[in-house]
Amino acid sequence: LQSALASLLVPFGLAAQGTAQVSTTFLTPTADTTIYDVASGQRSSGAGTLAVFGNTGIGANGTSRRYLLRFDVASAIPAGATILSVDLSLQIERNNNGSQAASLTRITSPWSEGSSNSDAGAGQGAVSQVGDASWGYASFPTTLWANPGGDLAAAPTATNRQVLPGIPEQVAWAGTLDPAMIADVQSWLDQPNANHGWAVRGLETQASTAYLVRTREFVGSEPLLTITYTPPANPATLAAFGNGCSKPGIPE
Secondary structure (H helix, E strand, O other): OHHHHHHHHHHHOEEOOEEOOOEEEEEOOOEEEEEEOOOOOOEEOOOOOEEEEEEOOOOOOOOEEEEEEEOOOOOOOOOOOEEEEEEEEEEEEEEOOOOOOEEEEEEOOOOOOOOOOOOOOOOOOEEOOOOOOOOOEEEOOOEEOOOOOOOEOOOOOEOOOEEEOOOOOEEEEEOOOOOHHHHHHHHHHHOHHHOOOEEEEEOOOOOOOOEEEEOOOOOOOOOEEEEEEEOOOOHHHHHHHOOOOOOOOOOO
8 A cells, every 4th residue: 555655646746755846045145245455454345335356456466356245045945955056146336348257266264244335435445344354354353364365265166157138237157057056055054154155256367357246235236146945855744644654444
């Protein structure tokens, strides 16, 4: 009887382990900031509505900017789920010299977002405030990065950036082109304490190649992380059909 019941369940999308469903969730960052490689001290933009990454060409030295962002995956997706696909899109306010290279690299240590706001000069940044991540500090002025510019994985997670048409345009990355994005998000779900997000990096070795994008403070145009996943098996489904159909009056 057990095998006969299993064969009846399959056409209805059910199996012994439960119902296999695919779900999609959309996340905006819980923290984001720009960090600035400048000679004039620590500069950030934790509360600004615009972020910069790449090379702005401002000044003779120290022109790189990086955009850090983090998503609370574990609060949005049930533990035990399997991540199937991941897409990240950023709304472009302006980009220099056309569609330049841009990549995502996993951040390997904690950082924080402070109250600095560089909207008056996004390319140059604002003086770092308490709790801001900056080029030198994971959290200004108490916790230094082990490596200036952020503690980053040795290899980038995603390099196949796309520029999508629209008003505004978007710069985007997809797990179908960069499968390491799926691996990163799965690890953040399985080990939330290791979730420190990504650093978005542009073409830092070539002047005037920076992107200006909208941050989580730009309401209605926030960065968007789209995650498709299979939830874990539902124990209630298993209970509903019993263990080998061992119910009163039904022989196994």
